[in-house]
Amino acid sequence: MSRSFNAFGLAMGAIALSCLPAVAQTKITNEGISATEIVIGTHQDLSGPVKGWGVSVSNGMKMAVEEINAAGGINGRKIKMVLEDSGYDPKKAVLASQKMIERDKIFAMIGPMGSPTVLAAQDVLFDAGVLQLFPLSSAEFTFKLDPNKPQERLKFANLVPxxxxxxxxxxxxxxxxxxxxxxxxxxxxxxxxxxxxxxxxxxxxxxxxxxxxxxxxxxxxxxxxxxxxxxxxxxxxxxxxxxxxxxxxxxxxxxxxxxxxxxxxxxxxxxxxxxxxxxxxxxxxxxxxGFEIPYEDTAKDKVKDWLVNYKKTFNTDANTQAIIGYNAVMTFAFYAQKAGKDLTGQKMLDALESGDKFLDIFNSPPTTFSKTNHLANTITxxxxxxxxxxxxxxxxxxx
Missing domain, CATH: 3.40.50.2300 (Response regulator)
Structure with a gap:
């Protein structure tokens, strides 16, 4: 993943964003936040052509949620994760997203699966003011900001495009x-x-x-x-x-x-x-x-412990997809913690755009975002x- 983002494109993006009219505010939800809980959602392929990705990603996410909650949560709030099966079908992804927004009242969509499914469903999220964070897609639409669409500030990507x-x-x-x-x-x-x-x-x-x-x-x-x-x-x-x-x-x-x-x-x-x-x-x-794949017999320290724990929990070896899912939730937790005890959608957005670096346990390149760059990095x-x-x-x- 090279840290080289196209410099000209970044400069033009910054200029374009600086020209936004003052009234073009980003609407962002405060749903899903209570005194004791933060509700997040995700849609994965659990039954379709890329279920080999979806099942492992969701396992990694579950492991991160359990780990965070066992340590006391995020500023005292536990994470509740709502998981829906899209079957890698764009129509099902849209329906799942609508259900999570309207019924489950999610605060953010974390690590949703697949380019066609994410593309089909993302406008449903943005219209509701729901953050789309770290989707399982490296397509350009997951991070490219249109200065004429302030709701696009709600999307952030951390995989190599x-x-x-x-x-x-x-x-x-x-x-x-x-x-x-x-x-x-x-x-x-x-x-x-x-x-x-x-x-x-x-x-x-x-x-x-x-x-x-x-x-x-x-x-x-x-x-x-x-x-x-x-x-x-x-x-x-x-x-x-x-x-x-x-x-x-x-x-x-x-x-x-x-x-x-x-x-x-x-x-x-x-x-x-x-x-x-x-x-x-x-x-x-x-x-x-994007990052070197760890194997249990050669891994060390925290990574070794994580691989052993994953195998014990799910009775199968951890893989790339599980790591990506785990990191998606851990990255969310890092920035939610930064947003403070009085968590709101706007404070979460500010934390994400703060430039603070998230470092995972797997020695991946640092994750960092700004107001004009919602792509973590491009090191390959x-x-x-x-x-x-x-x-x-x-x-x-x-x-």
Whole structure:
């Protein structure tokens, strides 16, 4: 995740925000705050195509809530978390968000899952003055501020954006592999199109022509046509805008055809399930990444304790997604604590925009926001699957 945010874009954003009319105030709710409790909500895919993400993310969130509450809560208030299943369906995400706003009276939506689902539901939150914090999406819409829409101040993102991370990782791969015919296979939705944008922008910057760009529908399971096309196009580096099963499916198809080619996955491919389920089919896969993945037998101190506790609690090994979910709630708690005992929506917003740094236990890059920048950072790594494990290849990348 490089701390390099586009300087020109930041400057223009600051200028644009400074030109906001005085009446353009951000409406923010005080619902969900009582003397003893803060109600937060989240929607995850617990039953659909990316439930491998959603279940683990929600487990990580639950673990953080339990840990915070056991330590006395946030300035004496316990967290109550409302969890809804979106099935990775945008319509269900909208209905879940409406239910959490109207019935559960949530104060903030924390770590909601997926680019298409978050995009569909976010305006429902903003209209109600509900914060959208740290969604499980790295799409630009999760942090880009429109100065003409003051309600967009309610969104904050802490994952490496797909465009920036894809660009940084692709730049590195082009430098070490010198491909002549780079290609991309991407999911035909908001997530995939962001990866495509990063791919296209970086190739243009490096004066390279793509040999092929092929897409697939979200939820697809057969990638034979796409892989056959890329092979016939002579692709020598394939960028994957995929998640878990699509990554394994595409690489398995390539192996079946005897096609030896370098694969580079976008950040959602950088999860433990890919090597665990894909086995030899995904050996050698490179991926853009936000932080180094810890393994229990090599982790130390607090991270080791956390991994052991997670396994004891959920009877399964912790993974990237669980860490992201845990960090989403811990980041919220950090800024809510900063907002003080007399917590209000406005004080929470002020705390988030204060520039104070949140540091997690996993040695991730610092999280920090300002009035004009609602993206935590863009520091990117490249990792590779070697002998069934993700191994750090290069860190602190930027484009």
């Amino acid at each position: 797909y465009v920036e991370s894809t660009r940084a990782a692709l730049k590195y791969m082009v430098e070490i592999k010198s491909p002549k015919k780079p290609c991309i296979m991407y999911q035909d939705d908001e997530y995939g199109k962001n990866v495509l944008d990063g791919f296209t922008q970086q190739l243009e910057a490096m004066k390279l022509q793509p040999a092929s760009a092929t897409s697939f529908k979200r939820g697809a399971s057969d990638f034979s046509a796409q892989v056959a096309k890329m092979k016939s196009d002579g692709c020598d580096l394939v960028v994957l805008g995929t998640v878990i099963r699509e990554t394994i499916g595409a690489m398995s198809e390539a192996k079946k055809l005897g096609w030896e080619v370098t694969f580079l996955g976008a950040t959602p491919t950088n999860v433990m399930e890919v090597p665990a389920l894909g086995k030899e089919a995904v050996e050698g896969l490179y991926a853009a990444s 790594q490249v990792q590779q699957v070697k002998n069934g494990r993700w191994v750090l290849v290069k860190d602190n990348l930027m484009f």
